[in-house]
Amino acid sequence: MKPTSSVRILHFWILYLSSNVSIPAWAEPQHLKTSGIRPTNLQHPGNRLHILPLLLWSKRPSSGDDKRTTKIPSNFTILPPEDPSVSRYREYLRTNTSHPNPNYDTAVAWIKEQAQAIGIEYKKIDFDPPGLFIIRLKWPGSDPMERSSLLLNSHIDVVPVDSSKWTYDAFAAVKDDKGNIYGRGAQDRKSQGAQYLEAIRRLKMRGFSPRRTVYVTFVPDEEVGGDRGMATFLKASEFMDMNVSLALDEGAATMDDVYPIFYGERSVFRVRITATGRSSHTAMMLKDNAATKLNKALGLLFVFRDEQINASNPDGNIENVTSINLSQIGGGTSPNAVPSEIWAIVDMRLRLRPTWTFSNLTNLLDSICNQSGNGVSYKVLLNLEIKEESSLSESDFWWRTIRKSFDEMGWKMKPQIFAGASDARHLRKAGIQAYGFSPLLFTEQLGHQDNEFLNENTFLNGITVYEKLIPKLANARE
Ligand SMILES: [Zn+2]
Structure with missing residues (x-):
């Protein structure tokens, strides 16, 4: 029996939904803008439901087409389905927070949307003069009165782009056929912010509840010294009330399987x-x-x-x-x-x-x-004198906890001094023990370089690392 044209359209649609085909020309962002459809979400198979009417209308056979058999157009590339956490990370990369005029509003809106979907408290804390702010997410601990809290920090801003040197638009989050995702901030440090959120999403989904309160901060202006971001926040009463004793901040990618853990910085x-x-x-x-x-x-x-x-x-x-x-x-x-x-x-x-x-x-x-x-x-x-370093002593509770956690997980690590400067120096100066750690193994360091990219599997592995590490730190008993 020959399939009817509506059955053929249904077959096509099922295949389209279940695969990761490239977006047809009529569905490019510039066409969708006027239709009110958010183009950034089209890589989600689920989100393609939104464009079903448009797709059906566009693909409707004319009267003379009825005898044709439906086939995938030759310019459609079928890729494996994308993990939704990768899609969300790519959305974050599409926010242009590059200096000297970072558009923080779009990134902040993305963070807020993620926090609400995950179910953790979102707060934008504003400072004087107007325009200074940080974003703080709070995952309350089950006995926060007895324990100090854990802070997971990353910065929202990225360094400028010389677009003439980039193969792809630095804010399009293009993924090539190897799974490499190109974008300014792909490594430094939107990957880390997105990984924290995805790890917490997974932990919450499987019912984990931390004993210590876990805070996640997203701060602006790290790339221009952090004075208007982290340094301002550390002087605020909101920070004092958090009772933070351990912070994780940015680290660096490594070409081998040994995680660099940064405990200090150079002057x-x-x-x-x-x-x-x-x-x-x-x-x-x-x-x-x-x-x-x-x-x-x-x-x-x-x-x-x-x-x-x-x-x-x-x-x-x-x-x-x-x-x-x-x-x-x-x-x-x-x-x-x-x-x-x-x-x-x-x-x-x-x-x-x-x-x-x-x-x-x-x-x-x-x-x-x-x-x-x-x-x-x-x-x-x-x-700029930077003297403060976090402890590497076995008698220190937090260092011992981190080192033992890595041992238990079978992860290799090497304590190091950070080559550049990061917000961790402000944290250390404020008396918070801070370690720079970005779980990006077998990856060339491309932060601040043209064509910065990160492979999606490296991104996903990093989520798993935080998913295992956060409970160890959040439940550590002194
Ligand atoms: Zn950075």
Whole structure:
């Protein structure tokens, strides 16, 4: 018996719903915008129900089509169904929270929607001056009066994008056929915020109830220093009332199966080196001028840089290394005039120790300027001293709990000093024990880079890691 056309349409629709076919051209976001359908959800098979009438209308056979057999159009790629948690993560990635003008409203709306669906308390805490805020989710513990609380933090903002260098739109969360999801924040750090939420969603679904209260914070402006985000929040009465004793914050991806756990950060020392000399026509050949002196100063500094590279461990551990990088250079007014002044900005990161302090760097710079000739000097632009480190002692309750939890789970870990800076430094300064941990194994670190991506399986594995770790920490008894 030949199928009727309505049966064929039903067959097509069942196949469409149960597969992950690419969206037909007429259902692209620009077409759907006017129809009031949220285009971001179309990868959810369930959400395609919303476009069923449109689909049926679009695919309705004309009178002459009745003799054709229905088949999947050749430009449809059939992929395995996507895990809904991956779809939700991709929605978060589509919120453009990049500096210098982050659109926090869309991201905040997404977080609120997730909290309500999961069933945990959502609160937007506003500060003075207006515009400063953080988002705090609360999962109350069964005996919070006896125990301090656990804080799971991640930042909402992301670094800017040079779209000319990206293969895909950095805010479209495109997934390729390997399951790699491209987007600014795919690693740093929207993955972590989404993983916390998905882990809590799973824990709540299977009836787990934490003894300690678990807070999840989503903070703005981490990528520009955190002063308007985490640092402001830590001074607020709302934070004092939370009685936090342990915080997890951002870590980094690793290429192997050993999780880096970050317990401290390096200090920042940034200087502007300025060289002055006689200006001249570029046709003249004076023995030295501003440029030759700056060249000499940078050359000496780079000798020290090479020594630091040689001193770094083969595994890339930067704990005892001072990193030095030239970030900006400038001067001059005309291509055919040697300027009287040229400058360079040099950024250095170091772990402060009794034997290695900012004064070691000022001594080095004094010596370099003296050797580079008359008129070479430097000015300190930033000396951000970060001394606080979280404990790695077996006598410390939280460190012992974390280490034992990893042992019990059979996870490998390596305590390290974080190469960059994160909000964990503000937490440590406020007396909170904070560890940077992002469960992204076998993954190249792509935070802040062009074409940042994360594989969906790595994202899913990380959810499982938090699903196992959160109960260990939330129920730990002192
Ligand atoms: Zn980050």
